[in-house]
Amino acid sequence: QKEVEQDPGPLSVPEGAIVSLNCTYSNSAFQYFMWYRQYSRKGPELLMYTYSSGNKEDGRFTAQVDKSSKYISLFIRDSQPSDSATYLCAMSVDTGNQFYFGTGTSLTVIP
Amino acid sequence: GAVVSQHPSWVICKSGTSVKIECRSLDFQATTMFWYRQFPKQSLMLMATSNEGSKATYEQGVEKDKFLINHASLTLSTLTVTSAHPEDSSFYICSAEPVLAGAYEQYFGPGTRLTVT
Numbered sequence A: 001q002k003e004v005e006q007d008p009g010p011l012s013v014p015e016g017a018i019v020s021l022n023c024t025y026s027n028s029a030f031q032y033f034m035w036y037r038q039y040s041r042k043g044p045e046l047l048m049y050t051y052s053s054g055n056k057e058d059g060r061f062t063a064q065v066d067k068s069s070k071y072i073s074l075f076i077r078d079s080q081p082s083d084s085a086t087y088l089c090a091m092s093v094d095t096g097n098q099f100y101f102g103t104g105t106s107l108t109v110i111p
Numbered sequence B: 001g002a003v004v005s006q007h008p009s010w011v012i013c014k015s016g017t018s019v020k021i022e023c024r025s026l027d028f029q030a031t032t033m034f035w036y037r038q039f040p041k042q043s044l045m046l047m048a049t050s051n052e053g054s055k056a057t058y059e060q061g062v063e064k065d066k067f068l069i070n071h072a073s074l075t076l077s078t079l080t081v082t083s084a085h086p087e088d089s090s091f092y093i094c095s096a097e098p099v100l101a102g103a104y105e106q107y108f109g110p111g112t113r114l115t116v117t
Helices: none
Strands: A004-006 A011-014 A019-025 A032-038 A045-051 A054-058 A061-066 A071-076 A085-092 A105-110 B004-007 B010-013 B019-025 B030-038 B045-051 B067-073 B076-081 B090-098 B112-116
Touching (some): A004 A085, A011 A019, A019 A085, A019 A105, A032 A061, A045 A054, A045 A061, B004 B090, B019 B030, B019 B090, B030 B067, B030 B076, B045 B067
Antiparallel strands (some): A019 A071, A032 A045, A032 A085, A054 A061, A061 A071, B019 B076, B067 B076, B090 B112
């Protein structure tokens, strides 16, 4: 079983839609949860991070962590064509520890 | 701030030759740098963790004699792919963790696409 599971998609939505991206994980020691956005042929860029359980909102993006279910989500409201990218979830136990990545979900927002 | 550069961004080499990829943190010092590789439509796979001034720690299955990592300073790490073969063709990405970083802080370089012919 992989440490982190993520549906690779692809996911295609119309502009303005709400997008829900999800990951599940098996290691209960994970404490830090990150979402990265990766454009084609580019390195990942950090979108949001959450420590332990709970919600975090930043503009159109909301990250949720449910440690009891080992499930994390990223919601994108009012999606834009510029949001078209691959979204990777990542998790770590602590500072200086390896990040465990999901496979990424490919998202296309259609104008 | 927190910019990481990689050089070159794209390289083609012949089978049997060696290629060096540089990873630099431009505006911060990085205690730890990580090297990943990414195959098409797959996630980032950690290859090794390098700390300044010490030997790199390689993940299981990664040949340390083939993928030489040098972390000579707090702003520079290099990955040398020795005797490259076509199966080494991949997208190599480095990340850097700032000194006194929070657990979420890894800043990624733009990646280097290696093609071995």
